[in-house]
Amino acid sequence: MNDYGSGTQAVVLVLFSTLVTLTLLMCVMAGPDRDDLTNFYTGYRSLTPLRNGLAIAGDYISAATVLSTTGIIALAGYDGYVLAVSTALSLVLLMFLLAEPLRNAGSFTMGDVLARNMSGRSVRVASCVVTLAATLPFLVVQLSGAGSLLTFILGLSHETGARTACIALVGSLMIIYAAIGGMRGTALVQMIKIVLLLGTSVTVAALVLNRFDWNPGEMLRAAERGSGTGPAFLQQGLQLGTSAAQRLDFASLQMTVILGAACLPHITMRLYSARDVPAVRRSMSWAVGTVTTFCLTVIIMGTGAAALVGSQSITAADAHGRTSVLMLSRALGGGAGSVGTTVLYAAVAGTVFITLLSSVAGMTLAAASSLAHDLFAHALRRERAAPRTEMTVAAWTSVVVGTVAILLSVLVENWDVAVLTTLAICIGASAVAPALTYSLFWRGFTRTGLLAALYGGTACALVLMVFSRAVSGTPSAVFPHADFAWFPLQSTGLVSIPFGYLAGWLGSRLDHRRRTAESRENRRLYEESEARLLAAAE
Amino acid sequence: MTDPYDNRYPPAASPDRTQPRTEPHGSAPRRAPYGRDPWQEPYGQQLPQDTSYGSYPYDGAPSYDAFGQAPQRPPHTREAHPHGADLAGLRSAYKVLRRVSTLTALGSFVVYVALSCGAPDLMGSKIAGELSLGMALGILQLLVTFAAVFWYGRSARHSVDPLARAVRERTVRPGRDAGVAG
Numbered sequence: 225m226n227d228y229g230s231g232t233q234a235v236v237l238v239l240f241s242t243l244v245t246l247t248l249l250m251c252v253m254a255g256p257d258r259d260d261l262t263n264f265y266t267g268y269r270s271l272t273p274l275r276n277g278l279a280i281a282g283d284y285i286s287a288a289t290v291l292s293t294t295g296i297i298a299l300a301g302y303d304g305y306v307l308a309v310s311t312a313l314s315l316v317l318l319m320f321l322l323a324e325p326l327r328n329a330g331s332f333t334m335g336d337v338l339a340r341n342m343s344g345r346s347v348r349v350a351s352c353v354v355t356l357a358a359t360l361p362f363l364v365v366q367l368s369g370a371g372s373l374l375t376f377i378l379g380l381s382h383e384t385g386a387r388t389a390c391i392a393l394v395g396s397l398m399i400i401y402a403a404i405g406g407m408r409g410t411a412l413v414q415m416i417k418i419v420l421l422l423g424t425s426v427t428v429a430a431l432v433l434n435r436f437d438w439n440p441g442e443m444l445r446a447a448e449r450g451s452g453t454g455p456a457f458l459q460q461g462l463q464l465g466t467s468a469a470q471r472l473d474f475a476s477l478q479m480t481v482i483l484g485a486a487c488l489p490h491i492t493m494r495l496y497s498a499r500d501v502p503a504v505r506r507s508m509s510w511a512v513g514t515v516t517t518f519c520l521t522v523i524i525m526g527t528g529a530a531a532l533v534g535s536q537s538i539t540a541a542d543a544h545g546r547t548s549v550l551m552l553s554r555a556l557g558g559g560a561g562s563v564g565t566t567v568l569y570a571a572v573a574g575t576v577f578i579t580l581l582s583s584v585a586g587m588t589l590a591a592a593s594s595l596a597h598d599l600f601a602h603a604l605r606r607e608r609a610a611p612r613t614e615m616t617v618a619a620w621t622s623v624v625v626g627t628v629a630i631l632l633s634v635l636v637e638n639w640d641v642a643v644l645t646t647l648a649i650c651i652g653a654s655a656v657a658p659a660l661t662y663s664l665f666w667r668g669f670t671r672t673g674l675l676a677a678l679y680g681g682t683a684c685a686l687v688l689m690v691f692s693r694a695v696s697g698t699p700s701a702v703f704p705h706a707d708f709a710w711f712p713l714q715s716t717g718l719v720s721i722p723f724g725y726l727a728g729w730l731g732s733r734l735d736h737r738r739r740t741a742e743s744r745e746n747r748r749l750y751e752e753s754e755a756r757l758l759a760a761a762e
Numbered sequence: 763m764t765d766p767y768d769n770r771y772p773p774a775a776s777p778d779r780t781q782p783r784t785e786p787h788g789s790a791p792r793r794a795p796y797g798r799d800p801w802q803e804p805y806g807q808q809l810p811q812d813t814s815y816g817s818y819p820y821d822g823a824p825s826y827d828a829f830g831q832a833p834q835r836p837p838h839t840r841e842a843h844p845h846g847a848d849l850a851g852l853r854s855a856y857k858v859l860r861r862v863s864t865l866t867a868l869g870s871f872v873v874y875v876a877l878s879c880g881a882p883d884l885m886g887s888k889i890a891g892e893l894s895l896g897m898a899l900g901i902l903q904l905l906v907t908f909a910a911v912f913w914y915g916r917s918a919r920h921s922v923d924p925l926a927r928a929v930r931e932r933t934v935r936p937g938r939d940a941g942v943a944g
Contacts, residue, residue: 302886302896306878309900313871316907320863320914324856441891448892458894459886460878471879478875482868501926505918509911516907523901758852759926761933 232566233379239574244397247578250412251405261611264406264618265332265593266497273503275415277510280494282414284315284486284515285421286583287366288645290522290576291373294552295545296463297526298538301451303463303474304526310481312512312519318486319508323495325664327504328760329753330496333590334489334656335598338663338678341749342671345603350678352603354659355489355594357682358651359587360629361644362488366587367633368641369546370394370580376547377573391633394580399626401585402592403619407497410585417575417582422518424575428549428568429521431556432528443524446531457530464714473713477646480717484653487660490590501760528552543700544642549576588629592622639702643694646715650689654720655681658728664757666732667750670743673732680731681724688716848932852925859921863914874899 262269271279289311297304330337335351371387374394380386401410436443444458451457464470464477486492498504529538529548532555541547553572557565596618601609609617658677662669688711689695695702697709711719735743755761878885878896885896 302878302894305897305900306875309874309903310871312904312907313867316867316910317864319911320867321860324918441893444892455886458892458897460882460896466882471882475875475879479872482871502919502923505915509915512911513908516904520901520904754853755849755929755933758849758856759929761926761930 232569235566235570236377236573239570240577243574243578244581247413247416247581248397248400250416251401251409254409254412255404255406261332261614263408264615265597266407269497269499270408271411271497273498273506274510275411276494276498276503276507278418278514279411279414280491280507280511281315281514281518282418282421282582283491283494283586284511285418285518285579286362286587287369287373287576287580288362288583290421290579291369291546291549292544292642292645293519293522294526294529295538295542295548297523298529298533298548298552299451299535299545300462301447301453301457301527301530302460305523306460306474306478307481308519308522308526310478311485312516314482314485315508315512315515317482318491319505319512322487322492322660322664323504323508324501325757326492326660327495327498327501328757329664330492332493332496333594333597334492334660335594335602336496337492338659338674339598339602341663341746341753342674344671345606347671347674348598348603350675351659352594352598354651354655354678354682355598356591357686358488358648358656359490359591360625360632361651362648363584363587363591363625363629364632364636365641365644365648366580366584367391367395367398367629368637370584371633371637372542373546373576373580376541377550377576387637388634391637392630394584395626395630395633397581398584398588399623401581402589402626403622405585405589406618407493407589410582410589411494411497413578413582413585417578418514420575421579422514422521424571425518425521425525428553428556428572429524429528431568432524432532432552435528435532435556443527443531447527450532450534451530452535469712472718473715476713476718477715480646480650480653480715480721483657483721484649484651484717487652487656488648489594489656490586492660493590493593525549525552528556532556543640584629588622588626591625592618595621595625640700641702643689643702646694647685647689650685650716650720651682653717654685654724655679657721658724662725662728662732667747668732668736668743669728669750670732670735670739670746672735672739673728673730676731677724677728680727681720684723684727685716685720688720692716848925848928852922852929855921855925859914859917863910863917867910870903874903 293304293307293311296307326337329340333351334355335348338351339347368391371391371394374390375381375386380390401413405413433440433443436446448454448457453462456462460466460474461471464474495504495507498507526548529545529552533548533551535545538545538548538551541551550569550572553568554565557568596614600617600621601607601614655678658681659674662673662677691709692711692713692715693701693709694714695709696704697707698704701709732743735746874896877899882896885899886894889895889898
C-alpha cells in the first residue's frame, strides 16, 4: 500500500512492541488486589486531580475522535471545525452540569447512580443494557477500524487475513489491559496515551504552522486549494450538504455530540474515582483544558492535511479521511526515506496505536464493570456476591465482552461502519443523558420514568438509525445498494433526544397517578439523599 | 434539567416517616419539604434566581457569604434538621451556578450552530484575510473555554464549597468519628 522504506516500518514495529511491553508491565504492576472491589473499580481514589484529569481526557479522546475528526476537517473544513468545538464543549457541559453530583451519587457504575433511590433489579438490568448498547458499537467501530489502520501503518497488503489478524491482536491486548489492570491500570495507560497524544499533536501542529511561516491565512488559502473546493471549504455544508434538510441534519448531529459524547458510561465512570468534589472539579478542569488544547491542534492538523496532502490523496486512502493524520506526518517530514519522516511518522503511528489500544480497553472495562456489578452482583446475586467473586466475574466479563467485540468487528470489517460512532453518541444523548439529568435533578423521577427514558431513548435511537440515510439509500451508507430508509437524516438526535426526555417525564407522570405511594417514597428518598448528592455528607 | 415539578406534591402529612439522620426527632417538628420551609425563605430570596443569565454577576459571590453563617439560623431547627437551611442554601447556590454555566456554554454553542446553518453567508464572510467569521467564532469558543472553566472553579469555591462544608460538618455530630464526613 504505502511505498516508504522498510526502515520506517522496522522503526514503527519496534516502537509498537516497546509501547505494548511498557504499558502491559505498568498494567500488571498497577493491577488491583484480588479481593478489593474499590481498588478494582476506582483504584482506591488515589489519583491526584491532575492524573485523574489526564485519565478522563484520555478516555474521552478516543481513536475515533483523533482520526475521524481530523479526517472530517481535512475533507469538509468548516463542518469539521464545528465538530471539534462541540467535542470540546461536551466535556465542558459534563463538568458544569453533571460531574459533581455524579461523583457524590455514584460509586462504581452508572447503575449505582440510577438505582440509588430505586430498588429492584429492573433498574440495574436497564442500566447494564444501555451501557452495553452505548459502548459496544463504539468498541466495534474502533476495533474494525484498527484492522484497516494497522495494515495501513505497517504497510501490509490489504487482505482480509491481515486485517483480521490485526483486529485479533488489538482485541487481545485490550482484554488483557481491562481484565488485569482494572481502573487503575487503564488509568495509567490513558495517562501515557494522552501525554503522548498531546505531545505529538502539538508538535505536528507546530510543524504545520511552521511550514506556512506561522501565517494562518496562508495555511487556509493552501487548504482551500488542496481541498479542491475553493471558498466552500471555509463554509458550512461540505460534510452533509447545503439544502435546508441537510443543514438541519448537521445541526442535529452537533447537538447530539454536545449532549451525548461526554455522557457515555466509560467517561462518567472515571468521575467516581475522584476523592471528593473539589478534586473532581480540578480533575475536570485538567481534562477540559487538555481536550480543548487537543481540539485546537486537531483543527490545525486537519487544515494542514487538506493543505499539504490534498483531499484527492486522502480520499484515495480512506473515504472518511481517517488516515489523514498519518499522511500529514509523512508529508511534513523531509520526504520519503529521510530521518525526519521516519521519526515523525513513527511517533504519530505509535500515538495512534496506543490511542486505539487504550480507548478500546477503557470501553471494554466500562462494559465489563456494568455486567459484573449491575447484572451479576446486584441483579442476579442481589448484592450477596463476595467481593472476590465479583472481581473474578469482572475479569471474565472483560474477556467475554472483548471476544464478542472482536467477533463482531471481524464480521463487519469489510463494511463501512463509521455510522456506529454516531449510534453510540445518539444513545448517549437520548438515553443516558435524560436518565442521568432526571435522576440527579428531579425529585419526582420514578422507576417507570427511568426505564422509559433508558429503554425508550435507546430503542428510538436504534430504530431511527437503522432506517436512516446513514445505513441505506445513499452511496456513502453502510448498505449503498439497498434502500429501506424512511428517516431522512443521518443522525437521530433531533427526534430521539426529545423522545428520551419525554419518555422519562411521561413514565414518571404515569407513576404519580398509578402508584402514588411508591412515587412519594421515591421523592422522600431523593430528599433524604440530597445532602449526600450535593455535599457528599454521609 | 432542573426541577420544574418540584412542588407537585403537597407536603403529605405522614408523621410516621423515619428520619435516620436526626437524633431526637420524636418530638421535633418534621422537616418540611424543600422550598416550603419557612426558615429557608429569607435565604432563598437573597438569590437573584432567574433574572440575570448571560452576565457573570456571581464572580465575587459576596451574596453567598451569608449562607455560610450558620449561627444566624434559629437555634431550634438545628436539633431537628441536621442540615435544613444550609442544605436549602446549598441547593440554590448549586442551581444558580449550574444554570448560569450550563446555559452559557450550551447557549453560545446553539447560537453558533444556528448561525452556521441559518446564515452561512454571514458566517462565511471574511473578517481578516482568509479567516471567516464562523471559524473565528469557533476558535474563540475554544479559547473562552479555558476562561470559563477557571471562572467556574472560582465561583464554585466561593459559592458552593463553604455551604457544602457546613452541611457536612452538621452531619458529623459530637461523639462520632469525624471521618464519616468525607
